[in-house]
Amino acid sequence: MKEPTKRIAIYPGTFDPITNGHLDIVRRASELFDEVIVALARNSQKSPVFSEPERLELVIRAIAEACPECTNIRADAFQGLLVDYAQTRGARAIVRGLRALSDFEYEFQMALMNRKLAEGITTVFLMPNERYTYLNSTIVRELARNGKDVGDFVPRAVSEALRDKFEPKFH
Numbered sequence: 327m328k329e330p331t332k333r334i335a336i337y338p339g340t341f342d343p344i345t346n347g348h349l350d351i352v353r354r355a356s357e358l359f360d361e362v363i364v365a366l367a368r369n370s371q372k373s374p375v376f377s378e379p380e381r382l383e384l385v386i387r388a389i390a391e392a393c394p395e396c397t398n399i400r401a402d403a404f405q406g407l408l409v410d411y412a413q414t415r416g417a418r419a420i421v422r423g424l425r426a427l428s429d430f431e432y433e434f435q436m437a438l439m440n441r442k443l444a445e446g447i448t449t450v451f452l453m454p455n456e457r458y459t460y461l462n463s464t465i466v467r468e469l470a471r472n473g474k475d476v477g478d479f480v481p482r483a484v485s486e487a488l489r490d491k492f493e494p495k496f497h
C-alpha cells in the first residue's frame with residue numbers, strides 16, 4: 327500500500343523575537359500536522375533587533391522550553407518567495423495567526439496571492455488563546471528596551487536574551 331504523504335505546514339514570520347502568542351499557534355499547528363516548519367523570513371523589509379542566527383536559536387530554545395512534547399516542529403530560515411520555499415519543503419499548508427480584524431486585510435491579500443502562485447498550498451488561519459490577542463513582538467521589544475519585565479509574554483530564554491540585548495553595560 328502507498329505510504330500516506332506527510333502533512334507538512336510552514337509557519338512563516340519574522341519572530342523578532344518569538345513570543346507566547348507565536349508559541350500558542352505553533353502548539354496548535356503541531357497537533358494538526360505531521361510536521362511544522364517554523365520558517366524565519368530572511369528577506370524581511372524590517373530591520374530586526376535580533377540577527378537571523380539569534381532568532382533561529384531563540385525559536386529552537388523557546389519551543390524546547392514551552393512545548394517539549396512538540397517533537398514534530400523544525401526551525402529553518404528562508405529567502406525569496408514563501409510559496410517557492412514551501413514547495414521545496416513539500417508543504418501543503420501555510421499557517422498564519424489571526425489575532426484581530428486588523429490582521430485580516432493583509433493576511434487575506436497574502437493568502438489569495440499565495441494561492442494564485444501555488445494552487446496546491448492552502449493558507450490556514452489559527453486563532454490564539456484570547457490572552458495573546460494583544461501581544462506582538464514590537465510591544466515586547468519596546469517593553470524590554472525600557473527595562474520592563476516581559477516574563478509574562480515570552481519564554482525565559484527570550485526574556486534573558488532581551489535583557490542581554492538592552493541592558494545598559496557599564497563596563
Ligand code: ADP
Binds near residue numbers: 340345462
Ligand atoms: P510577520 O513579520 O510576518 O508579521 P511575525 O513573526 O510578527 O511575522 O508573525 C508571524 C505570524 O504569527 C503571523 O501570522 C502573525 O499574525 C502571527 N502572530 C504574531 N503574534 C501573534 C500572537 N500574539 N498570537 C497569534 N498569532 C500571532
